[in-house]
Amino acid sequence: MEVDDLPVTAPESVEAFLARLTQISQGLPRRLRQCADHIAANVDRIAVSTVAELATGADVPPSALMRFCQIMGYSGFSEMQKMFREAYAPGFPDYATRLKNLKQAGSGTASALLAEFVDAGRISLESLVKSTDEAALTTAVELLAQADTLHVVGLRRAFPIASYLAYVFEKMAVPAMLHDSVGKLDHRHALRAGDAVLAITFAPYSEETIALAAEAHGRGLSVVALTDRLTSPLARSADAVLTVPEVDFGAFRSLSATLALALTLAVAVGARRDETA
Amino acid sequence: MEVDDLPVTAPESVEAFLARLTQISQGLPRRLRQCADHIAANVDRIAVSTVAELATGADVPPSALMRFCQIMGYSGFSEMQKMFREAYAPGFPDYATRLKNLKQAGSGTASALLAEFVDAGRISLESLVKSTDEAALTTAVELLAQADTLHVVGLRRAFPIASYLAYVFEKMAVPAMLHDSVGKLDHRHALRAGDAVLAITFAPYSEETIALAAEAHGRGLSVVALTDRLTSPLARSADAVLTVPEVDFGAFRSLSATLALALTLAVAVGARRDETA
């Protein structure tokens, strides 16, 4: 069989790959057919396998598999694998590019800026949907629903979230207290047995929030953390950690995803409390 | 840092991995912390990345990443990657599929709620771009950029927006004052000639906000309104009216679009002030 039977361009998507696979699969000699079959049955493992592994699985020598890749239109296995690795790529973590876009837009009109922020928000929301830890979310709802008074704490950039949560809890008649640092007052003595803390902070993490969470944790209260990464210092003292993959531009974080998650939490807690009341 | 701080057994599941990650992540030196953060934020890419790629992403040399793997309890990167490759479930489905799955999780569950809020947010963002009055936005930026001190007022559900604006203005060194009603104090005497008011309110409109806007307007200050409809009572005393078509889900609005518009306004004003300074 000639490698260049057709004017070949390498498939650039999983769909195109599959299409070409079915197109060529009849009329293939024995060993190559074995490759095709095994690959077809294990498309989702291509990204994480080596030539040797796939070849063994297909019960052919590595060289046969190489030939197969070439027949598919790629220069070799590496090129083919690259396509699969990129195809499963998550939507956004192209941090650098986005930042550049925003900077360029910053010098433009307000409308251009708006478009950027809207886009950042949309991407954050999509990525939130893809990455939410459902188990952690359920645990968090459960913990907060069982508690007496909820203590919501979040300062600086997290304060808008905290204040919205306080507002929503109030609307739903869930006893909640918003901890701010007005007058540098410290409200930690307000924590009582049976209460729970909902702490929100993002890098650079604010001391006060972490301290309050730690205090509560030390005293045996439930602590739910809403933060940006699992490695956040908040994770230390939390019984449930919810992370939000927000696209972050220094001070200019869109907060869309964070708000959506916070709101979900609040409403779910409210509903859960009604059920069990 | 010693590699064998603890009697280490290499995590054999993604959960165990994440648990250990949070356990060790504080008290890590700078480079290793960078590794931890980047890894935590890209867990789903470990299976399909090389040491070099991950190291570049974390902005550390490859050797630092190797050390990180060892601290996590593995003999090296290969062993760690092996675990992820075995656990590899072919990437999350795309956004649309995942969203559908979440919704089907059953109404009432937190996941289903999340899907709804995300959806509401996305729709709001989309319609924001379509419906924004560019002229009004430009005027608003102009007015706020020329003013001395900015007075940001927004209560109840608008308060999160107002507080975030105050935060962003502060970060950009734009003189701004957040009007809350702590202690029922009224700050209207803080308004001085040359200042401008940025008032935010949604139905049901809050008296205080409208009153402050009216007062400012009466005294000849510029007033920018961020509200839900052109017929809002705020419109009467405003020199520029920005409206946000936010979609509600249940009784609560996601605020995504409102935040995006607010952020745009703030950043545009900050940039404009720098230019003309």
Place this chain on the structure above:
DNA sequence: GGCGTTTTGGAACATTTATTCCAAAAATCC
């Protein structure tokens, strides 16, 4: 500010993995 300790970067090295090539085997055709 010197001294021991920890952390870091990168070059050298080792290992794994991909790829090529060609002679042997099988298939096809006359």
Place this chain on the structure above:
DNA sequence: GGATTTTTGGAATAAATGTTCCAAAACGCC
């Protein structure tokens, strides 16, 4: 059944990737 073409396997080679190690820098502690 022999000549010609296609297919195959594996050994040899090339490329890439992972890993170690050590000197230099940074840090923390008297």
